[in-house]
Amino acid sequence: LKNYVNAGLPKESDMEIKEKSIQLKVPEGTKDSILVKNLYLSCDPYMRNRMKKLEDSYVPSFEPGSAISGYGVAKVVDSTHPEYKNGDLVWGMTGWEEYSLLTAPGLLFKIQHTDVPLTYYTGLLGMAGMTAYTGFYEICTPKKGEYVYVSAASGAVGQLVGQFAKLLGCYVVGSAGSKEKIDLLKNKFGFDEAFNYKEEPDLDAALKRYFPEGIDIYFENVGGKMLDAVLLNMRVHGRIAVCGMISQYNNDKPEATHNLMYIIPKRVRMQGFIVTDFYHLYPKYLEMVIPSIKEGKITYIEDVAEGIESAPTALIGLFIGRNVGKQLVVVSRD
Numbered sequence: 220l221k222n223y224v225n226a227g228l229p230k231e232s233d234m235e236i237k238e239k240s241i242q243l244k245v246p247e248g249t250k251d252s253i254l255v256k257n258l259y260l261s262c263d264p265y266m267r268n269r270m271k272k273l274e275d276s277y278v279p280s281f282e283p284g285s286a287i288s289g290y291g292v293a294k295v296v297d298s299t300h301p302e303y304k305n306g307d308l309v310w311g312m313t314g315w316e317e318y319s320l321l322t323a324p325g326l327l328f329k330i331q332h333t334d335v336p337l338t339y340y341t342g343l344l345g346m347a348g349m350t351a352y353t354g355f356y357e358i359c360t361p362k363k364g365e366y367v368y369v370s371a372a373s374g375a376v377g378q379l380v381g382q383f384a385k386l387l388g389c390y391v392v393g394s395a396g397s398k399e400k401i402d403l404l405k406n407k408f409g410f411d412e413a414f415n416y417k418e419e420p421d422l423d424a425a426l427k428r429y430f431p432e433g434i435d436i437y438f439e440n441v442g443g444k445m446l447d448a449v450l451l452n453m454r455v456h457g458r459i460a461v462c463g464m465i466s467q468y469n470n471d472k473p474e475a476t477h478n479l480m481y482i483i484p485k486r487v488r489m490q491g492f493i494v495t496d497f498y499h500l501y502p503k504y505l506e507m508v509i510p511s512i513k514e515g516k517i518t519y520i521e522d523v524a525e526g527i528e529s530a531p532t533a534l535i536g537l538f539i540g541r542n543v544g545k546q547l548v549v550v551s552r553d
């Protein structure tokens with residue numbers, strides 16, 4: 220990161236590529252550390268907030284002049300940590316750089332299953348997958364037959380929430396911002412219905428069209444006007460999992476929400492959550508999802524940018540909907 224970006228859409232020029240030569244070894248005398256070669260980097264919306272100068276965030280701001288940090292998939296090339304050896308594959312917090320020196324374990328998971336695409340650990344088998352899994356099953360407490368609505372539905376998290384809900388036997392509608400994404404939702408991910416929110420002048424009317432009896436579960440990814448429209452359409456004892464509000468991340472201050480009052484008569488439970496609180500469930504998630512992937516019950520679309528120099532453009536693309544599916548960046552394929 221070159222400078223803080225407190226408001227507005229970030230620009231490529233807010234980031235820069237720097238070169239420096241390093242030794243491909245953990246420095247002499249440094250204990251419990253690993254040097255990793257970064258293979259794939261994950262572009263995630265929460266990174267936008269780390270570009271701001273924030274004092275009280277649950278994740279620290281990036282430091283101008285230093286490498287951006289984020290989720291990624293990497294290979295251990297040197298280790299002074301007893302639990303990691305050369306050649307181990309890991310996913311978790313790393314740097315947006317070719318090589319990173321990490322104090323292990325940190326927020327790092329050893330990759331055990333390598334008979335699935337390794338890129339999946341930036342999304343489906345990594346943070347986004349865990350977000351969809353815990354957000355849907357733990358926060359939404361879903362039941363078969365319920366009416367589920369997902370916004371930003373074709374993205375890294377949304378495409379999975381929709382598929383989990385379908386596997387459980389729910390009626391699922393998603394919204395996204397282009398025709399290509401709507402086609403994917405209906406034809407690839409098996410959503411019952413999908414609509415382009417950018418072509419709906421009246422979001423309340425659109426939701427009433429798809430949910431004439433109301434919404435049991437709303438998986439919130441966007442916030443703003445969409446949330447206000449959803450609040451008018453919840454059913455009694457509905458649940459809203461507040462996963463993210465990407466429409467607000469470029470704003471200096473969040474927009475006001477007007478219809479919150481409607482959660483009272485409808486007895487709606489609205490709950491925010493942060494995926495890192497649920498990482499203890501990761502083994503349970505893998506147990507469920509790996510067989511589903513192998514049996515073709517779960518599918519995953521990725522948007523792959525080539526080369527670390529493409530990372531700034533890829534990250535910015537999240538905030539204008541350029542990504543189709545999970546956005547990742549290839550630094551190296553081996």
Ligand code: NDP
Pocket residue numbers: 262263264265346347350371372373374375376377394395396397400440441461462463464465466467492493494495536537538539540541542543544545546
């Ligand atoms: P996506 O892969 O869905 O990418 C972001 C998408 O958001 C874009 O492609 C775009 O799709 C949509 N979008 C961008 N700007 C707007 C806008 N102004 N209004 C409506 N939609 C917009 O991202 P993820 O799946 O990785 O993340 C989805 C949400 O989940 C985010 O809000 C993120 O912050 C949150 N999250 C929360 C976590 C937690 O622990 N609570 C963990 C991980 C993610 P479109 O074309 O449809 O507009």
